[in-house]
Amino acid sequence: MVLLWLDDMRNPFKDNWVYDYAPQFLEETIVWVLNYDEFVEWIKYNGLPHTIAFDHDLGEDVARDKVSKGMSKRQARIQKRETISGYDCAKWLVEYCIDNDLDLPNWIVQSANPVGKDNINGLLNNYL
Numbered sequence: 001m002v003l004l005w006l007d008d009m010r011n012p013f014k015d016n017w018v019y020d021y022a023p024q025f026l027e028e029t030i031v032w033v034l035n036y037d038e039f040v041e042w043i044k045y046n047g048l049p050h051t052i053a054f055d056h057d058l059g060e061d062v063a064r065d066k067v068s069k070g071m072s073k074r075q076a077r078i079q080k081r082e083t084i085s086g087y088d089c090a091k092w093l094v095e096y097c098i099d100n101d102l103d104l105p106n107w108i109v110q111s112a113n114p115v116g117k118d119n120i121n122g123l124l125n126n127y128l
Helices: 017-021 036-046 060-068 073-081 086-099 114-127
Strands: 002-006 029-033 051-054 106-109
Touching: 002 017, 002 036, 029 036, 036 086, 051 086, 086 114, 106 114
Parallel strands: 002 029, 002 051, 051 106
Antiparallel strands: none
């Protein structure tokens, strides 16, 4: 079983992230992708994983990097909002499953954004 962990900040190999959100994968393969492009590339190359763990707000790592290089926090927040989100990954996943006549894999959402979490769950549940 493979868990595809989509999150730009929460390292699934540190702290208790997997234990808290997907303890059944503690002894299984976990693949960490940080953004939309890595998410799409991994699935196109490897096929669907058993389970996907979604974060909604991607781009925090980019924003922190830009601030550390001198960009204002305000401008970095604006650019972060323009970053493709975990919801966009979920939309791509639905289209991929439709186009390839595949069943949707299992999923969890570990996002701290409650609205984003609800949006991802709503989209995927509506597809089912």
